[in-house]
Amino acid sequence: MHIITLSPFDLSMASILLILLSLLSIQMKLGLARQIIVAGIRTTVQLLFIGFVLKALFAHSEPWLLILIACIMLLAAGREVMTRQKRKFTGWWSMGVGTTTMSISSFSITLFALTLIIKNEPWYEPRYAIPLLGMILGNTMTGIAIGLDRLTQTVWEKRMMIEARLMLGQTWTQAIGDIRRESIRSGLIPILNSMAVAGIVSLPGMMTGQILAGSPPMEAVKYQILIMFLIAGGTGLGTMAAVWMGSRRMFDERQRLSLNRLKKI
């Protein structure tokens, strides 16, 4: 089986769809024409750029280079988690909660997969490490962002209830327990849903890509199952850790609800 390489002309053909879409947008006064073109250009430029980075990276399998890329990816994800929060934490914590918990869960799970499951030599071979980390990080990011957003918003809305429970002598973990469980649950729902419909409704992107690139379907499927499990693990652990850390931050050392640790909108 050989891979059909795509020429720039082939991609230009596909881009006609975007041009068509933006023309329709002008016609229907959707106001999206500019956004469609900009998004198309961003996708092309960003992906070409990462293509060059990966090409260079694959040529030199250096652990420090891998760590550098991993850190850049982590910081970008941490920033993304922060911008998705409606009520952010003040100070260092606004980016710290997401970034810390994401790094712990994504890095450890990627390392676990590389050293104990895939067992490639050396473990830091970028061809495996970067895509794996990227998939785990991207999904963990979504889970943490949803979980934290849910946590801070619900605490804000239900502050009277939380304080009433504290006044009755409950500990901070009892007073916020329901909210914490609900936040973790909402962070985990997207990955659980996509696991439930995988193969029936949707063919996951990674697997599709591998098959298009010429892998035997069964190999692609096995990798996809692995990825799904890793993502579920990373999202679950990351969301639990972030919601725990975030909820702890909502209370001071005398277990008082400290809403001044959230930025005003």
Place this chain on the structure above:
Amino acid sequence: MRDRKNGKLDRLKIDSLYFYNIGPVDITLCRSESIGITGPSGAGKTLFLRAVADIDDHSGNLFLDGKESREFQPNIWRREVSMLPSESSWWFDSVGEHFNNINKIWLEMLGFDYTVLKWNVSRLSSGERQRLALLRLLSNNPKVLLLDEPTANLDIKNALKVEKILTIYIVETESSMIWAGHDIEQLKRISERQFIIKKGVLQAMPEASFF
């Protein structure tokens, strides 16, 4: 601990308490004693109770039976020095799920029977909520009660019943009570000493203001 009138022991001692722009407050309550706090809306009655319950930050010292508040676990302090907010909160579906144990006599004194425990919280009127929230608080057997307008939603008949139950409670359990409210006559009924918070100062209420 020092002996005070009738040789009773101190229950709650508030020692140069500062909170927000208010202070210093120095009050000592002995066992079975209650005091009334009044003052214009927004003067800080609720803030005072919140500071004593250690639910808001404050400086100065609070002592329960001679032991400083920071020596207690925060939740233990709040269980012993327990605040009833003016608006009650309910987080489970049924009334009964909010109670650990319930005193049947008090329940009947306030006009309920056991079936109330099966009621849905959303069915309760504001007056029923307030009375049940008080019973929920008392079921923890606190040593100090901090009550924020505990009869604001009640008619006079039920308000008198609540006053009676609380008076019995503090005598039987040797608890202390701080009652914040607007009704001076009521405060005089339930407490020997009354205080007023005004412009950041808490002081004993002058006799003249009764007339």
